Amino acid sequence: MNNRVYIFDTTLRDGEQSPGVSLNFEEKIQIARQLEKLGVDIIEAGFPVASPGDFDGVKRVADEIRGAQVAALARANQKDIDVAWEAIKNGENPRIHTFLATSDIHLKHKLKKTRDEVLEMAYNSVAHAAKYTGNIEFSAEDAGRSDLDFVCKVFGEVIRAGAKVLNFPDTVGYTVPWEFGEKIKYVMENTPGIENVIVSVHCHNDLGLATANVLSAIVNGARQVETTINGIGERAGNTAMEEVVMALKTRENSMSYMTNINTQQIIPTSRLVSALTGMSVQPNKAIVGVNAFLHESGIHQDGVLKERTTYEIIDPKDIGLFQTNIVLGKHSGRHALKARLEEMGYNLSEEDIERVQARFKSLCDKKKEVFPEDLEAIVAEEILRIPDTYSLKYLHVAGGSGIIPTATVVLEIEGKEERMASLGAGPIDAAYNAVSALTKNTSKLLKFNVSSITGGTDAMGEVMVRLEEDGIIVNGHGVDPDIINASVKAYLNALNRLAYKKKNN
Ligand code: KIV
Numbered sequence: 201m202n203n204r205v206y207i208f209d210t211t212l213r214d215g216e217q218s219p220g221v222s223l224n225f226e227e228k229i230q231i232a233r234q235l236e237k238l239g240v241d242i243i244e245a246g247f248p249v250a251s252p253g254d255f256d257g258v259k260r261v262a263d264e265i266r267g268a269q270v271a272a273l274a275r276a277n278q279k280d281i282d283v284a285w286e287a288i289k290n291g292e293n294p295r296i297h298t299f300l301a302t303s304d305i306h307l308k309h310k311l312k313k314t315r316d317e318v319l320e321m322a323y324n325s326v327a328h329a330a331k332y333t334g335n336i337e338f339s340a341e342d343a344g345r346s347d348l349d350f351v352c353k354v355f356g357e358v359i360r361a362g363a364k365v366l367n368f369p370d371t372v373g374y375t376v377p378w379e380f381g382e383k384i385k386y387v388m389e390n391t392p393g394i395e396n397v398i399v400s401v402h403c404h405n406d407l408g409l410a411t412a413n414v415l416s417a418i419v420n421g422a423r424q425v426e427t428t429i430n431g432i433g434e435r436a437g438n439t440a441m442e443e444v445v446m447a448l449k450t451r452e453n454s455m456s457y458m459t460n461i462n463t464q465q466i467i468p469t470s471r472l473v474s475a476l477t478g479m480s481v482q483p484n485k486a487i488v489g490v491n492a493f494l495h496e497s498g499i500h501q502d503g504v505l506k507e508r509t510t511y512e513i514i515d516p517k518d519i520g521l522f523q524t525n526i527v528l529g530k531h532s533g534r535h536a537l538k539a540r541l542e543e544m545g546y547n548l549s550e551e552d553i554e555r556v557q558a559r560f561k562s563l564c565d566k567k568k569e570v571f572p573e574d575l576e577a578i579v580a581e582e583i584l585r586i587p588d589t590y591s592l593k594y595l596h597v598a599g600g601s602g603i604i605p606t607a608t609v610v611l612e613i614e615g616k617e618e619r620m621a622s623l624g625a626g627p628i629d630a631a632y633n634a635v636s637a638l639t640k641n642t643s644k645l646l647k648f649n650v651s652s653i654t655g656g657t658d659a660m661g662e663v664m665v666r667l668e669e670d671g672i673i674v675n676g677h678g679v680d681p682d683i684i685n686a687s688v689k690a691y692l693n694a695l696n697r698l699a700y701k702k703k704n705n
């Protein structure tokens with residue numbers, strides 16, 4: 201059997217279903233370009249029927265991306281499939297991905313259908329998709345909890361109707377690795393026509409077993425894996441691409457499979473996705489967490505200094521983590537800045553470099569050393585983010601012991617400057633009250649988190665906020681050496697996303 205494993209990236213679809221994440225189509229295309237550079241085989245760009253914004257995002261990705269197939273998700277009905285095809289039809293080898301649940305729980309409570317009805321719907325939807333393309337994937341939603349003989353029957357039917365990829369999702373992350381592997385083996389041995397198609401898996405991480413389940417599936421015959429960058433996705437997320445790819449690469453002696461991933465693009469991709477989705481990566485996250493290559497204990501530090509492999513199983517360079525000794529500062533010129541940005545995977549236009557350089561210079565006035573993480577934050581804020589409805593023109597706060605915290609804020613709102621002064625429990629609260637009055641929003645602040653991007657008291661502060669208004673949840677992200685500035689920027693970023701979402705959905 202062929203040992204090539206195809207990576208189907210669903211960061212822009214299942215990943216976007218993470219709470220608070222809402223990418224506009226500019227951001228989607230930025231991530232799609234980076235995924236292309238990373239070398240994924242298929243990019244699932246979204247669920248076009250969900251909203252006009254989703255449709256536009258998928259279309260934009262399919263129109264532009266040429267180095268990877270672009271897939272669109274559709275429920276098993278004609279309308280979804282027609283809309284999905286309309287969005288991707290200009291792509292290079294576009295894929296329709298249609299899905300239908302097969303577990304008794306879903307049939308009884310969600311679909312209210314019998315097995316025979318589901319069998320017929322599955323066949324008809326794939327046959328309908330086959331009028332548009334031969335590149336069709338069918339997913340048996342909740343396959344992990346479905347009766348295996350029924351899944352094999354449905355798979356046999358959709359193969360007859362024209363499906364070329366059969367996906368076996370563990371939708372609720374319920375299975376354990378040896379059992380999941382056995383299920384894949386059973387499907388491989390008991391589905392008529394399976395030898396002519398690719399078996400895929402899609403594992404959620406509710407029990408923290410997604411990567412283990414995927415590896416077990418590969419060993420048992422799966423040749424496509426559906427993953428997201430940083431493991432983002434519904435609830436506890438999906439299988440993290442970086443974990444599967446690096447497990448296969450690092451343990452080639454135990455699992456001899458190949459992917460097309462350019463592993464040196466893993467860190468730039470992870471950081472881009474985190475900045476644009478507003479979902480920070482947990483520090484101890486495997487492969488891409490900031491602690492993944494830090495050694496705290498003296499014994500470990502000593503070992504690594506003598507020989508890196510004593511405590512590191514991956515060379516940081518292999519995933520694009522360049523621990524450089526050259527630190528940028530106020531004496532660094534445009535040439536050094538451009539070289540560093542390129543090393544980090546950003547090939548920016550001259551005009552964009554100029555904008556980054558202006559922010560870089562102003563940061564150098566406040567901070568002695570500028571690290572790659574600082575530059576990433578600047579690039580995300582200056583170049584990659586959505587066009588602003590609200591932008592900050594002026595902020596002045598007063599706080600301390602014995603005085604009433606106040607804030608004066610000037611915002612540009614659709615080309616017009618507006619100002620407001622407010623009181624609050626502290627300076628951040630006062631500034632938020634002023635912004636809230638100016639933007640007349642009724643959102644609820646669900647989350648507010650401050651951290652520092654690098655070490656030292658002059659480090660850039662990074663603020664993540666989550667807002668909810670009328671059932672819409674958005675994340676916001678702001679960075680600045682001054683945490684009050686960073687807090688206001690994060691709040692405005694979230695409000696801009698909210699405005700964008702309301703306008704486009
Ligand atoms: O988790 C799941 O089952 C899915 C399907 C649509 C593939 O996301």
Ligand code: ZN
Nearest residue numbers: 214371402434
């Ligand atoms: Zn899923």
